[in-house]
Structures are given as structure tokens and as C-alpha cells.
Amino acid sequence: MYQNILFGINTDMKNEKVLEQIAKLTGEGSEVTIVNVVSEKDMQASVRTGVHFDEIKERRQESMKHVFNYFNEQNIKYKLDFVKGNPKSTLVNKANSGDFDIVVLSNRKAEDEDKIVLGSVSHKVAKRAKIPVLIVK
Numbered sequence: 001m002y003q004n005i006l007f008g009i010n011t012d013m014k015n016e017k018v019l020e021q022i023a024k025l026t027g028e029g030s031e032v033t034i035v036n037v038v039s040e041k042d043m044q045a046s047v048r049t050g051v052h053f054d055e056i057k058e059r060r061q062e063s064m065k066h067v068f069n070y071f072n073e074q075n076i077k078y079k080l081d082f083v084k085g086n087p088k089s090t091l092v093n094k095a096n097s098g099d100f101d102i103v104v105l106s107n108r109k110a111e112d113e114d115k116i117v118l119g120s121v122s123h124k125v126a127k128r129a130k131i132p133v134l135i136v137k
Contacts, residue, residue, distance in 0.1 A: 001027030006100040007034045007078075008091045008125065009067065011060045015106040018136040019070045022104055025134070032071065032078040035094060036060055037087040057082050088124040095129035103133045 002025050007018075022032060038056055061080070071078045083090050095103045107122050118126070118135065126133045 001025065001030060002101040003030055004100045005030065005032045006091070006094055006103045007032050008087070008103065008105050008121070009034055009036050009064065010106070011036060011063050013064070013067070013106050015136060016070075018104060018106040019067060021134060021136050023070075023074045023076060025102065025104070026074075026076050030077065032076055033100070034064070034067065034078055034080045035091065036064070036080070036082050037090045038082060038084050039087060040085070043084060053082075053084070087121050091121065091125050092128045095125060095131055095133070100131060102131055103129055105133065105135050107135050107137050 005022060005025060007022060026032065038053070038060075042056065043053070060082070064080075068078070068080075070076075083094075091103065091105075094100065103125060105122050105125060107118055122135050126135060
């Protein structure tokens with residue numbers, strides 16, 4: 001069992017299998033840190049439309065409710081962290097911070113039946129993280 005799990009999540013995550021895998025990795029005293037990175041592109045678009053960072057966070061939290069509900073049902077302790085920046089480098093930096101035992105990602109590209117390659121974020125994190133990385137297809 002892992003104590004400190006870094007879960008990099010995209011807002012529109014549809015892969016429920018990743019939640020089941022996280023449940024298998026947790027035990028007593030485990031905590032999952034859910035990290036959602038708001039990219040510079042998303043921030044620029046929000047400025048043009050007059051949407052503030054707090055509104056972006058609220059919208060994203062709403063779309064991630066199924067994740068929170070699952071963790072609550074499974075009695076998995078978690079915290080949510082919104083970060084501004086580049087998703088690839090932000091997740092790699094967090095993974096290599098020494099605060100986490102494993103990184104868990106859903107392979108967004110694999111959610112589509114006809115795609116079997118890793119997405120760019122999954123690929124970079126897997127290549128550069130100094131801790132184990134679990135990519136759930």
C-alpha cells in the first residue's frame with residue numbers, strides 16, 4: 001500500500017478503472033492528492049471570456065464530483081489541488097518533490113478505442129518521474 005499518492009486528473013476524465021486501481025493502492029493512512037493543472041491556454045481563454053480562476057476551479061470541481069463520490073464511498077482520504085501551469089512539467093515536478101510514493105494517471109488517449117499510444121502528459125511523466133508511475137488504460 002502507498003501512503004502518498006499523486007493523482008493527476010484531467011477534468012473530463014471518463015476512465016473509471018483508474019479510480020478502482022487507486023482504491024487497490026490505498027490502505028490505512030493513505031492519502032490521495034488530486035492535482036488538476038489549469039494550463040496557460042485555459043487561463044488565457046478564461047481571461048478573454050471574463051472567467052476568473054475561482055470560477056474555473058468551481059466548474060472543474062463540479063465535473064469531478066464522481067471522483068469525490070467514489071473516494072468517499074471507498075473511505076479514501078483525499079485532497080484537491082488546483083495548479084496553474086504546464087500539465088507535463090507541473091506533474092513531473094510534483095512527482096519528484098519527494099512528497100509522493102507513486103503517480104497515478106489515466107491515459108486520456110487510451111479512452112478512445114482506436115488509440116493505443118500514450119498521451120503526451122502520460123508519456124512525459126512516465127519518462128521523467130523518479131517514482132513509480134501507474135498509467136491506467
